[in-house]
Structure formats: structure tokens, C-alpha cells
Amino acid sequence: MASAAEQLASNLNFSTFAKAEDLKKRLWFTLAALLVYRLGTHIPLPGLNPEAYAHAFRGQAGGIFGLFNMFSGGAVERMAIFALGIMPYISASIIVQLMTSVVPALENLKKEGEQGRKIINQYTRYGTVILGLLQAYGISVGLESGQGIVNDPGWFFRISTVVTLLGGTMFLMWLGEQITSRGIGNGISLIIFSGIAAGLPNALAGTLELGRTGALSTGLILTVIVVAVFVIALIVFVERAQRRLLIQYPKRQVGNRMFQGDTSHLPLKLNTSGVIPAIFASSLLLLPATAAGFTNSTALPSWATAIVAALGHGQPLYMVLYGALIAFFAFFYTAIVFNPKETADNLKKHGGFIPGIRPGERTAEYIDYVLTRITVVGAIYLVFVCILPEILVSQTGVPLSLGGTSLLIVVSVTLDTVAQIQGHLIAQQYEGLIKKSKLRGGKRGR
Numbered sequence: 001m002a003s004a005a006e007q008l009a010s011n012l013n014f015s016t017f018a019k020a021e022d023l024k025k026r027l028w029f030t031l032a033a034l035l036v037y038r039l040g041t042h043i044p045l046p047g048l049n050p051e052a053y054a055h056a057f058r059g060q061a062g063g064i065f066g067l068f069n070m071f072s073g074g075a076v077e078r079m080a081i082f083a084l085g086i087m088p089y090i091s092a093s094i095i096v097q098l099m100t101s102v103v104p105a106l107e108n109l110k111k112e113g114e115q116g117r118k119i120i121n122q123y124t125r126y127g128t129v130i131l132g133l134l135q136a137y138g139i140s141v142g143l144e145s146g147q148g149i150v151n152d153p154g155w156f157f158r159i160s161t162v163v164t165l166l167g168g169t170m171f172l173m174w175l176g177e178q179i180t181s182r183g184i185g186n187g188i189s190l191i192i193f194s195g196i197a198a199g200l201p202n203a204l205a206g207t208l209e210l211g212r213t214g215a216l217s218t219g220l221i222l223t224v225i226v227v228a229v230f231v232i233a234l235i236v237f238v239e240r241a242q243r244r245l246l247i248q249y250p251k252r253q254v255g256n257r258m259f260q261g262d263t264s265h266l267p268l269k270l271n272t273s274g275v276i277p278a279i280f281a282s283s284l285l286l287l288p289a290t291a292a293g294f295t296n297s298t299a300l301p302s303w304a305t306a307i308v309a310a311l312g313h314g315q316p317l318y319m320v321l322y323g324a325l326i327a328f329f330a331f332f333y334t335a336i337v338f339n340p341k342e343t344a345d346n347l348k349k350h351g352g353f354i355p356g357i358r359p360g361e362r363t364a365e366y367i368d369y370v371l372t373r374i375t376v377v378g379a380i381y382l383v384f385v386c387i388l389p390e391i392l393v394s395q396t397g398v399p400l401s402l403g404g405t406s407l408l409i410v411v412s413v414t415l416d417t418v419a420q421i422q423g424h425l426i427a428q429q430y431e432g433l434i435k436k437s438k439l440r441g442g443k444r445g446r
């Protein structure tokens with residue numbers, strides 16, 4: 001028997017959307033914010049020679065900087081004010097969340113609820129400033145080391161570049177938070193999504209152009225398209241997959257009448273961590289090579305040059321580290337967003353129990369056991385989806401925007417945003433039903 005939410009969802013139509021004024025305002029705000037972000041990716045840094053920079057970037061576009069450019073929505077290719085993108089914020093989030101599991105003071109803040117979360121978010125912002133400063137300064141020095149890229153090298157250029165790039169990152173961080181609170185979907189994910197989605201048409205056109213010129217065979221292009229369609233279908237299937245635990249509630253007596261106990265389900269997503277592991281893993285691999293690609297190779301120590309070369313996109317070490325980081329963050333982020341003990345305590349508080357499992361600690365252990373098993377499957381799925389197309393991209397020269405990480409982010413964020421829109425519509429329809437029932441009750445009272 002379908003639940004009330006599923007019945008409401010099946011009755012959604014265009015008229016429901018037309019009446020959802022709050023939802024329309026949120027959608028317009030989200031679109032306007034993303035438009036501002038896209039405009040910012042086309043405003044170049046002052047003091048650069050565009051032709052010299054374009055030549056330098058083309059030499060690095062197939063490596064780690066091509067991946068960085070994809071996440072920034074093409075801002076690195078144009079060296080725009082948003083060239084750093086949102087990656088310093090994501091890196092700071094990783095560091096702070098890792099520290100909450102190690103530092104007792106941060107762990108206590110995490111348990112304090114909303115107030116503790118605000119303090120942790122403030123620490124994340126401080127970390128974003130520090131990482132942004134380091135990365136922006138590294139980029140400014142790297143640009144100066146390039147042949148003819150900077151018109152007037154010196155401290156004035158470095159300071160102005162650091163201020164501009166750091167300001168762009170802080171603005172994007174603020175914009176993402178505004179989208180989350182006043183718009184639809186997760187703001188940070190939508191910013192990354194819009195940057196990748198903006199590059200998909202050019203990536204597809206570039207692939208077809210390679211086929212036209214003979215650089216890629218027709219069979220290889222068809223293989224890439226088939227793999228992309230298969231990956232998209234797999235992402236949609238797994239992201240909607242759930243393991244439902246049966247929850248029963250005891251019989252209750254009201255007056256002289258005995259009511260049958262209710263049953264419900266505790267849904268556990270197969271991929272609880274969502275797209276976060278892929279973003280976290282990518283950001284960590286991008287961090288050490290932010291400025292190294294523009295630095296003259298003779299100015300780097302031999303060991304640093306070896307590391308940068310080994311971490312190049314498509315290299316075996318890059319693939320191994322990428323897969324290992326994805327698997328690690330799949331378990332790590334699942335442990336952060338879902339607490340089996342807290343869930344078991346809430347079930348016990350409301351009288352719910354899993355049949356055959358004692359309420360309390362045994363229920364928490366059982367939920368943790370099931371969650372660990374499905375997270376193993378989810379981690380394998382994430383590694384497969386991200387690594388398989390990346391191997392194909394690195395071996396064939398297909399644009400990075402058609403890789404597994406980009407497809408995972410685009411499809412997952414789309415599904416999450418559509419689910420939130422549907423949730424707002426269901427809430428709107430539910431409020432309408434309540435109002436109608438109150439009006440009918442008032443008329444009967446008269």
C-alpha cells in the first residue's frame with residue numbers, strides 16, 4: 001500500500017506548480033545566483049597577456065589543470081576572477097570534518113546541535129581563507145614564472161591577484177550558502193554542477209569534431225556514447241536504490257478500543273554519501289598541483305617534479321589514489337551524515353522497533369551492520385562510475401567533461417534538486433488539503 005507521500009506525489013501536476021509561489025521564488029533566486037556565477041567565470045584577472053596565457057594553458061589542458069578547469073566552469077582557462085572556484089572551501093570542509101573525528105573539542109561542538117554547527121562552519125570559513133591565500137599566491141607566482149604571461153610582474157601583481165582570487169572564492173562560498181538557504185538544492189553542489197554542465201556542449205562538439213577530422217574513429221565515439229549512457233543509467237538506478245528496514249509500533253489502547261500497531265520503513269540509501277566522495281577526492285588531488293603546472297619545471301626540485309608527473313590526470317598513481325580516496329570518503333561521509341545510535345534512540349523513544357531485534361543498543365548495532373554492508377556496495381559503485389570513464393577519457397583524448405566524475409556530479413545533483421522540488425510541491429499540496437479540510441469543518445459547524 002502506497003504511503004501518503006507517494007499518493008500525494010502521484011497527484012502532482014502543473015496546476016500544483018503554478019500555485020507554489022514560494023517554490024517559484026526559490027527557483028528564480030537559484031537561477032539568478034547561478035547566472036551571476038557564470039558571468040564571473042568570464043571576467044579575466046587584470047595584468048595578464050591573454051595570448052601568452054592561452055598558449056601556456058593549452059600545454060597543461062590535458063593534465064590536472066584540465067580537471068581543475070572543468071570544476072571551475074572554464075574559469076581557469078580564462079584565468080577569471082573565479083579561477084580558484086569553490087575548491088578551497090571544499091578542502092577546508094574536508095579538513096574540519098576530519099578533525100571533528102579526532103579533536104575532542106570539535107567533536108563536542110558537533111554534538112551541541114545548531115549552535116555547534118554554526119561554530120564549525122565558522123572554522124571552515126577561516127580554513128577557506130587560509131587555503132585560498134596559499135593557492136592564490138601560488139597561482140600568482142606561477143603566472144609570473146610563465147614566459148610573457150604577466151605584463152608587469154612584481155608584488156603589486158601578486159597582491160592584486162591574491163585579493164581578487166580569494167575574494168572570488170569567498171563570494172562563491174557566500175553565494176552557495178545563499179542558494180542553500182533561499183533557493184533550491186545544495187548551493188555548493190549546484191555551483192560545481194553549473195560549471196560542468198556549461199562545458200558539456202563544447203565537450204560533445206569537440207568529440208564530434210575529433211571524429212570529423214579522423215583523430216577519433218567512429219567506433220570509438222560510439223563506444224564513448226554507449227559508456228556515457230550506461231553510466232548515467234547506472235547512476236540513476238543506484239542513487240534511487242534503498243534498503244528499507246521494517247519498523248513496527250506496538251498496539252495501543254484508547255479508551256476501550258484497541259488499535260493495531262502501525263508499520264513503516266527506515267530507508268537506507270545504497271549510496272548515502274551521494275556525490276561528496278568524488279568531489280572531496282578530486283579536490284584533494286587538485287590541491288598539491290594548483291600552481292605547479294604553471295611553474296617552470298627547472299625551478300622545482302626533482303622529487304616535486306616526479307610527484308606532479310605521477311599525479312597527472314590518467315596516470316596510474318592518480319587513478320589508484322583517486323579510487324582509494326573515493327572509497328574512504330564514502331565510508332567517512334556516511335558516518336558523518338547518519339548516526340545509527342541516534343536513530344535507534346529515536347525509534348525507542350517513539351516505541352518503534354525492528355522485528356526480532358531488541359530496542360536500544362542491539363538496534364543500533366543492527367542498523368550499523370546493514371549500513372556498513374550497503375556502503376561497501378555504494379563505495380564500489382562510486383569507484384567504478386568514476387574510474388572506468390576516466391580511463392576511457394585518458395586513453396582516447398575525449399574531453400574531461402564526459403568523464404565519470406562529471407557525469408556523476410551532473411546526474412546526482414539533478415536528481416537531488418528534482419527531489420527537493422518535488423518535496424516542496426508535496427508540502428504545497430498537503431497544505432492545500434489541510435486548508436480545504438478546515439474550511440469544510442467550519443461549514444459543517446455552522
